[in-house]
Amino acid sequence: MDFLRPDIQDRLTKENFEFKKLLEEHRAADERLNYLRNKIRLSAKETIEEVELKKAKLRAKERIYHIVEEFKGRGQ
Numbered sequence: 064m065d066f067l068r069p070d071i072q073d074r075l076t077k078e079n080f081e082f083k084k085l086l087e088e089h090r091a092a093d094e095r096l097n098y099l100r101n102k103i104r105l106s107a108k109e110t111i112e113e114v115e116l117k118k119a120k121l122r123a124k125e126r127i128y129h130i131v132e133e134f135k136g137r138g139q
Contacts, residue, residue: 067131075134082130085123092120 075082096116099109 066128071131071134075130079130079134082127085127085130089120089123089127092116092123096120 072086076086096113099105099113099116102109105113
């Protein structure tokens with residue numbers, strides 16, 4: 064993620080369980096989306112899954128962003 068400095072990511076991964084879980088969810092959704100994008104044709108079920116994965120990925124990214132902003136706001 065462009066807005067996430069490596070030092071902040073490392074620290075939050077160690078200190079914040081929710082942050083770590085969200086990163087894992089974001090990466091898993093991204094991997095599955097990449098798999099679906101490489102398919103020539105998607106079934107109806109896969110098309111729905113693709114939309115849901117995009118939404119889940121965005122929700123995770125937004126929450127990660129808020130956690131990082133809170134962290135920065137504390138002057139860490």
